[in-house]
Structure formats: structure tokens, C-alpha cells
Amino acid sequence: MIAESGHYALVLALGLALIQSIVPLIGARLRDVALMNVARSAALAQLLFVGASFTALVMLHVNSDFSVANVYENSHSMKPLIYKITGVWGNHEGSMLLWVSILALFGGLVAAFGNNLPLSLRAHVLAVQAWIASAFYLFILVTSNPFLRIANPPIEGRDLNPVLQDIGLAVHPPMLYLGYVGFSISFSFAIAALIEGRIDAAWARWVRPWTLVAWIFLTLGIAMGSYWAYYELGWGGWWFWDPVENASLMPWLAGTALLHSALVMEKRNALKVWTLLLSILTFSLSLLGTFLVRSGVITSVHAFATDPTRGVFILLILCLFIGGSLSLFAGRATALKQGGLFAPISREGALVLNNLLLTVACAVVLFGTLYPLAMEVLADFKMSVGAPFYNLTFVPLFTLLLLAVPFGPMLAWKRGDLLGVTQRLLAAGVAGLVVIAIVWAWTRGGSALAPLAIGLGVFVIAGAITDLAERTGLFRLPVATALHRARGLPRSAWGTVFAHAGLGVALIGIVCETTWNSEYIGTMRQNEVAHIAGYDLKLDGLFQRQGPNYREMIAEFNVSRDGETHSVMTPSKRSFTTRGSSTTEAALLTRGASQLYVSLGDTTAEGAIAVRIYHKPLVLLIWWGPVLMAFGGVLSLSDRRLRVGAPKPARAKQRLQPAE
């Protein structure tokens, strides 16, 4: 009964979504309040039913009801409870159900908290949400139904892909989906604005927080996915320029651009049309990501099953929404009123530069992702675009962007003083140069670019701190006053500081890891010792252990440095009977931000074992950076104040900043 009720709830959600996509539109046209209000109650009811459907699927997985095909194919009665739950979205059907659940959640939030929106705007936004939702409900019900039953249920399931049996599955997909789907809100707002033919102040006020929420989750989701790949796949790599990774990076780049242009729009009422376009593009890229991952066009750990009908269906959805929204944009954008003007050297100008660089970087990634696919389809020629391509294209773009980052927040609105800002950033620049010199002298040799890149990272961090110091008057005013002003500083200013500093932190981590990473690959016998980066790892022995649904072979390494024992590392290899496959569980030893990484290969007939040992200096900074960025986003989000950007009067230089 749980299975069928869940199924029926999903069908009802489809029915409600269909009503929600038509009735409010008619209401908005006729200016009938009751008809427009249908959008709200329908969105809330939709959330209720999809939520019930998702809960039903979770219960089926937890109860190991193998009469449901989805449970049979992806679960096992002996799997630990947490993986029974996360396994719900560890497969295609379930993950699509999670996707629509989150979509319904966002729709429900707009419905519940959108009281201060103009009624017709809310009706339009929810109707557009319902179009998206209807398309995906249909997709799920027709091509990837998680509630299909097996008449003669097998007694045991086929288990979840062992690679996915990890805590990462509990965090990574929901975060990523909250990010992807969160951008649907700004998309719906953009379409609603185009339909209504005007963008008002409420529009700007609403879009930025929603974009910010989506951006925070997407940032964390990508970082989490990268860390998961790092420790689970056993190679110590954290980014592969894999099409699926690119699929998540592209909305992030576009979303970051959107975040900044929405800022201009909110404060200065400028860049309206561009913000609209970015909203559409960002969500389109999210849809494209869904298509790439779910259609089976790309084979990767994310493609659970390949089924051509699904690919065609998603492609249809993709064409409908991207094509439809872009043509609507082309038709209506000129009708929108343009906003305020600004000089090229101003904070708006800096944000435009930021947008330019981010969108070009995004276009580069898009090209690198789709070109091989197009070649394969059109010319029947397999190729892959990898790190060298991105090093030549993406990296210079980002270098430019990072150079510009410290300048942006310090320029005034409307018209800025580049020279003055440069003077104030001098200290940061000097700090960067000093660090370059130190790193150069310290390392001698190696890549000449590495110290430069680290210097750039330091410049970005120091620039963020300079901004803070300027605002609080630190070093110029007494400490007590500075503290008082720091407390009074808008939280969004703090958010900017953290987010920009996070960028620098991540850059330093990336450079250190790729440049000074050392590795030891070989076979070891008992009591043999491997030396790496000053550490001695002695293989104490191999042991077998029985897990809940796997057997594992554990190798015990005694880690010492200068004869002093530090700790014991126990990497293991798990073999899962049901799927007949195995996973490597790397052991990590964290020292500060650096990590020692041990993962196991195969055993040889003579009882020796292949091991890969890496020492990765400052590797954790790669993920602390995004966490800092997300924290900055949360701070900025918690700043509930209304924003208006006013130019600083020319006479009163160097006074307090206007309200953020």
C-alpha cells in the first residue's frame, strides 16, 4: 500500500502541476485574484504530495520491499540503514524523484513566503515553476518510474553500487540538486518578468537571495563531490575535467556571474536585461547538466543506466525550455526599461568585468564539454578534451578574474577612483610579491608559475582583508572604534570578504597540491618501509575483516617521522559479494592542511600488495576555500536589509562607506 500510495501521490502532483501551470496564467490575464491564488495553494499541495511520494520511496527502501523494482535493483537487506536511505537517490529514478521534490520545495517556499510579492508576479512565477515540474513529473512517470512493481518479488536485492556506499552520497547529491534546482527560481522570475513585460523593485529584491541560496548549495555540493572523488576513487585526484564535473561547474560559473549582476541590479537598478539573460542561462545550464548526466550520453560513475528514451525525453524538455525561454527573451527583452547609468571605472564596471570573465570561462567549459560529444556524433571520432585544454584557456581567464577581484569591492558605485584603490591595495600587492619571493627562494626550481600563482592567491586574500581594514578603519582609528565599526559593518560586506578570501585560499591549495605533490607507487611486503616526504610508512601486516555486506582486507601502516611514531593508517579494500565488485578505502592522515594518502592495489601471489602513497601539501585548502565562500554566502544571505547603492559625494573622500 505504501508503494501504490506513493505512486498515486506522484500522479496527483502531476495533476496539480498541470492545473498550476494554466489557471494562474488565465487569472493574471483576467486580473482575477482568486484564480491567481490557485497558484499558491496548488504549489503547497504539490509539495505535500511529492513529499509524500518521496517519503514512501524512502520507506520502501528502508523496509527492503523488493516487490518494487527500484528497491530490488539498488538495495540489499543487509545494507546499513544510512545507505538504505541514501540509496534512494543513489540511482536514476530515485534521484529524479529527489530532483522534483526539491523543485516542489522551492515552489512551496515561494508560495508560503511570497506574501510581499505582487500577486500577478507570484502567479506567473509559480506557473513557470509548474511548467518545469509538469515536464519532469511526466519524465519520471513515463521513462523512469521508481514505483514499478515486480509481481513475484525476489528475496534479495542486487545491492547499491559499492562506490556509492559512502557518507558522501548522503550529502553530495542533495546539496548539488538544491543548487541546480534553486536556480529554477531565478529562471521562473525571469520568465515571469518577461511575460509581464516589466521588472520592478520587488523582482530584484527577490532574485538575489534565491540565487544566493542556490549558489551556496551548489558551491558546497561541488566541493563535497570533489572531496568524495578524492578519497573514494583511490587516485588522490580531486578534479578531472570530467564532463559531469563540468556540468556542475558551468551553472556555478553562470550562477556566480548572476549573483554579481543581481547585486548591481538590486543596488543600482542597472544591468536588468543582462541579469534576466543570466538567470535564463544559469538554469538552462543546470538543465543541460541534468541532460548530460541522466541521458547516458556520457558514461561515468554518475550514469546509473543508459536508456535512449530517457535521453530523448530530457533533450525534448531541454529544447522546450531553453529554446522557449530564449525566444521569449529575444522577443520581449527590448520592451524592458533600462536602468541607471555608470562610468566604466566603478563598482558596476568591475562587476561587468567579473560577469564578462565568468561567462567567457563558462563558455570555454561548455565548448570543452560539448565539442568531443559533437565530434563523436557527427564525425564518429572519439576524442577527449582534458586538462591541457583548460590550462590554456580557463586558467588565464581565471587569473585575470582573480587579479580583478580585490579591486571590485573597493571601487565606489557609479563612478570610482581606480588610482586610489590601487594605492590602497598596494599593501596587498606587496604581501603577494613578498610571498612570491619567499616561495621562490624556498623551493628553488619546480614550476616557475607556482610561486606566482601562490602570490596571486595571497594578493586575493590580502585584498579582501584590506577591504575590511578600509571599511573598519583598522590601523587608522583606535582599535575600539575599529571594533565598533566592524560590528556595525553590514553582514553582506563580511560575506564578500569571506567569499573572496575563500577564492584565494582554494587557489593556494590547488597550486601547492599540483606542484609539490609527491607519490610512492610500488608493491610492499610485510615490514617493508616506504619513505615519502619525510614520513616512513611501515607495512605492519594485512588483515581480513567482515563488514555488514562486504569483506574487507585491511593493511596496517605504521607512520613515523624521524623515528617518532605518529599514528597508524589502515587503508582497506572492500569486496562486495552481491555485485561482485570491490572498492578501495583510502586512509588519510591530516597534518594541518596537508594530507598523507594511502590506498591499496591488488595483492600479488607472493603476499605482497600494491600500494599508492601520496603526500599532498596543503591539499585541504582546496575544500576549505569553497567552504569559506559558502560561509560568506550565508553571511550575505543573513543580511536582510534592503540595499541601495548611492554614489559617494566627491568631496567627502575616505569616509565611511554607504550602507551595503
Next chain:
Amino acid sequence: MTLWFVFALMTVAAIFAVLWPLGRRARAQSQGSEGQGSEGQDSEGQDTENRGSEVAVYKDQLTEIERDLGAGLIAAPEAEAARVEISRRLLAAAAHEPAPVPKSSLKWRRAAAVLALVGLPLVAIGVYMPLGSPKLQDFPLAQRGSGSGMARSLETLVVQVEQHLEKNPTDGRGWNVLGPVLERLGRFDDAARAYRNSLTYNGESAERRANLGEALSAAAGGVVTAEAKTEFERARALDADDPKANYFLGLAAEQDGRKDDAATIWRALLAKAPADAPWRPVVQSALARVGGSGGALPALPDETITASRDMSEGDRGAMVRGMVERLAMRLKQNGDDVEGWLRLVRAYLVMGDRDKAMGASTDARQAIANDAERLRQLNEGLKTLGLDG
């Protein structure tokens, strides 16, 4: 019946969600916006709402500037500049051309109500009926299995034994029992694993080695692979008369194209066999298969493909694949044989596997790279096969 009752309740709830705002009369309709609530809102409406919210945004911003000014966050000139900016927008918002007066369209509301009352259930049932299985009960695991003994099928038993062995992997007897059952169920890979475990925990025996070999060749679609052959050879080393090992070694010889050898092995097996051995007819028929033709057929895969046209598709494929695999194996160990390499490449081409053919020709070049004369032969041969020289 309960299920349909639940469905009906859910449908009613969904319909209610749509009807609720439609049914609520004018007095409650203000709550969509900034809380101007009185009768007649319907007809005042939209414009006030839109402009109201926009004006509210700007008014909030103005108060905020006062607040910041009071808190000493911004200086008076900046506050003044911001105030001017906001006032400019406020004026712009107020200058909006008034929107048309909203009306309450009873006709459309009725239509929407009908859509909810009739359309929603129709869509729900129309979509659910072809997809759902309303007659099927839930089968949570807790309610199954351990109950009555008669419901247990063979597969249930196997699963239980497997679960037992998952927890006690050293139970050799369990693996011994499991192996043949898995083989009968067609799970050859699992059967091979079971036999391997049985060997580990029960010790060596000719019978277990031979069983393992049999599972391995079954998993390979009937082809006695090199791996399987090793097992049979080990079995024969333990017990020279083990019938299963001998039979399969003969089969391996046959699949290699050494029919004479196969015949010899099988004849010897029959000579030693007890008269009532149940496997006698199997060996006899195998012997008859190869016995007729005395001369050794050359193992040219493409010719054999022609010869085996009468066989069933699957058999033929398996047979050819087995031969090609063995040839590849042999060449890996001893790569001097130019003819052999060419035969392998041709076989891959015949099988339509161009990638493998290219791979094999590369391997061949590497294997005989030191011998100019052979390399020349190889290149010429490859050219005639249509692969670049």
C-alpha cells in the same frame, strides 16, 4: 479496498487545494499582497497592489537610511545621496501608468473549479491505471522468508545459505553445497567463486579442481579457457583418472583443433571407465564427433567458420571465440609465429572486431620487432588483409 479509500482521500485533498482559493470570497482576497483588506478589493486591486509593494520597498529603504544615519554607519552626505537616489526611483514607481481594473470573472472561476473536480481525478486515474499495480500488496522483507517452510523456493534457500556464508566465510561445507546449486541456477561466476572458497577451506582435491574448471568454462560459454584448462590439469595431477578433468581436457584439445589428441584422451578415458559410469554416453558421443576424421584439421578460424555453418549460432560463436582466444594466448607466450599472428588478425577481422585486429597487429609488430625478415612478412601479410603496412 483500503487502498482505493486512501486514493479517494488523497484526490479529495488535491481537489480541495484548488477549490479553496476559488471558493474564498472577496473579503479574504487581500492577503495575497500587502494587507489591504476590505470588501471591494477585487475591483480596486492589482495596480494598488503592484505599486503598493514597490512603494513599500522604497519606503523601507528610506527608513533604513535614517536608521543607518542614526547608528552612525553612514555620514550625512552619503545618506543624502542615497535618499535622492531612492526618491528618484520612488517617483518612477509612482509614475507607472495605472493598470486596468481587475475583475472577478465568475465564468472562469467556475471553469477552474470544474477542471479541478473533473479533470484532476481523470488525469490521476488515467495516468495511474496503466502504470500502477493496485492489486499488489507491499512485501517488506520483515514479513517474508522465515515464515512457512513451504513457500521457500530454491532461490530463497540459496540466498539464506549465501547470507550464512557471508557471515561465516570459512564454512567449507557450505561452499561445497552451494557450488553445484549455483551452477544449476546458471550463476556460473558465483559457482566458480564458491568452488574456489571450497578449495581454500576444504583443501585440494581432484574433484573440486575439476568442478572449478567446469564452472569456469561454463561461465565462458562452454569454452575451455586457459584458466579452466589449468584447473583441469591440476586435477589430473592429483588424480590421473579423474573423469571430469579428462573429459574437459579432451574438449580443450578439440577446441584447439587437435582432434587426434582429443580422441586419444577420450579413448583412454573410456578404456578405464567402469561399464556403468553415467557419463559414458557423453564421452562416446564426443568421441564420435571427432573420431571420424583422422587427419588433423588446420586451426584456421575463418575456414572453420565456414565449416561450422551448420552449427547453431551460439555454438559456433562460442567455438570460434574459444579458438581465437587460445591462439591469442599462445602468441602472447611465443610471438615468433608470423603465420599465427596473421591468422589471429584475420580471425578478428572476420569476427568484425576491427579494433582488436588493429591491436593484434600492433602486438605482432612488437613481438617480432627484432627480426627484419619476419617483420617484412608480417607487413606484407597485413597489407593483403587490408590493414595498413
